[in-house]
Amino acid sequence: MTTATVDLYKPVKATLTKVIDESPSIKTFVLEPEVEFSFKTGQFIQLSLEGIGEAPFTPSSSPLVKDRIEVTIMKAGFVTEKIHNLKEGAVLGIRGPYGRGYPLEKLYGKEVLVLGGGCGFAPIRSLLYNLEAEKDKIKKLTFCYGSKTPKDCIYKGYIDHLRSVDKFEVYRSVDQADDEWNETEGVVTCLLDEISINVEESAAVVVGPPIMMKFGVQKLLDIGYPEHKIFLSMEKNMSCAVGKCGHCMMGKYFVCKDGPVFSYDEIKDQPDIWK
Ligand SMILES: Cc1cc2nc3c(=O)[nH]c(=O)nc-3n(C[C@H](O)[C@H](O)[C@H](O)COP(=O)(O)OP(=O)(O)OC[C@H]3O[C@@H](n4cnc5c(N)ncnc54)[C@H](O)[C@@H]3O)c2cc1C
Numbered sequence: 001m002t003t004a005t006v007d008l009y010k011p012v013k014a015t016l017t018k019v020i021d022e023s024p025s026i027k028t029f030v031l032e033p034e035v036e037f038s039f040k041t042g043q044f045i046q047l048s049l050e051g052i053g054e055a056p057f058t059p060s061s062s063p064l065v066k067d068r069i070e071v072t073i074m075k076a077g078f079v080t081e082k083i084h085n086l087k088e089g090a091v092l093g094i095r096g097p098y099g100r101g102y103p104l105e106k107l108y109g110k111e112v113l114v115l116g117g118g119c120g121f122a123p124i125r126s127l128l129y130n131l132e133a134e135k136d137k138i139k140k141l142t143f144c145y146g147s148k149t150p151k152d153c154i155y156k157g158y159i160d161h162l163r164s165v166d167k168f169e170v171y172r173s174v175d176q177a178d179d180e181w182n183e184t185e186g187v188v189t190c191l192l193d194e195i196s197i198n199v200e201e202s203a204a205v206v207v208g209p210p211i212m213m214k215f216g217v218q219k220l221l222d223i224g225y226p227e228h229k230i231f232l233s234m235e236k237n238m239s240c241a242v243g244k245c246g247h248c249m250m251g252k253y254f255v256c257k258d259g260p261v262f263s264y265d266e267i268k269d270q271p272d273i274w275k
Pocket residue numbers: 044055056057058059072073074075076077078079080081119122123234235236237238260
């Protein structure tokens with residue numbers, strides 16, 4: 001593998017080497033780019049399929065791994081359905097990385113709270129890989145994850161691993177439990193009543209569907225988190241990914257260029273932030 005510089009506008013070819021079923025609607029795609037591909041946790045890529053189209057995704061793999069990139073994709077429409085039908089050996093295009101990722105320096109020295117819902121675990125997994133590798137830099141990590149049903153919980157093996165990591169605590173909830181579920185039943189925000197965290201020493205990251213982020217942020221504000229210590233990864237429809245076309249505008253911001261990660265105080269007054 002060469003280490004040629006990646007051209008931000010031109011896709012790099014990447015071979016699909018493995019497909020992992022995570023839930024009935026979510027799969028992880030392991031890709032091997034033809035050149036080393038670097039990104040910072042929370043940045044996104046544009047993944048393309050020749051003759052079909054492209055869509056933005058945040059890598060779910062570790063930013064410390066350069067020869068392989070994993071994307072975890074929920075089937076949502078035309079492009080994602082075509083990607084879900086791919087078999088090992090298929091060739092895709094990757095361009096990027098784009099945007100501003102998680103502000104790691106604002107998490108160092110803190111009790112980090114991560115609140116995630118559904119496919120929002122994908123970008124969170126990349127952050128957790130990064131923080132696990134640097135766990136001497138944080139006080140502790142509390143991860144609260146919610147999904148609709150036990151079948152929709154993704155990365156089950158990785159959850160077991162996280163529970164064995166020193167300084168890491170994991171709490172899970174499902175909206176609707178089954179007979180085998182022995183964790184919390186209820187919306188993900190109810191997990192915030194179970195955890196023990198020193199809010200003054202903490203910063204929070206929230207990633208998930210808009211409605212979950214809206215209520216998650218509200219609850220964090222209620223328990224005392226200041227607006228500038230809540231970080232959100234925003235998803236808006238995108239096209240160019242480089243701040244030219246305006247598809248991703250959220251008030252004064254280009255989500256592709258200024259985000260996708262924002263602190264709540266930066267975006268709270270912009271229109272339609274939860275749509
Ligand atoms: C920065 C960023 C990172 C993302 N990371 C991931 C990820 O890691 N995993 C993942 O599964 N998805 C992720 N998404 C969402 C993903 O890009 C969309 O699901 C995808 O573009 C839908 O394409 P489609 O052609 O399959 O659906 P379409 O046929 O285009 O649309 C299906 C539905 O999805 C909506 N939609 C389309 N594009 C987006 C979008 N960008 N954001 C939100 N809704 C959209 C449409 O309005 C429509 O309701 C991310 C989006 C952004 C902006």
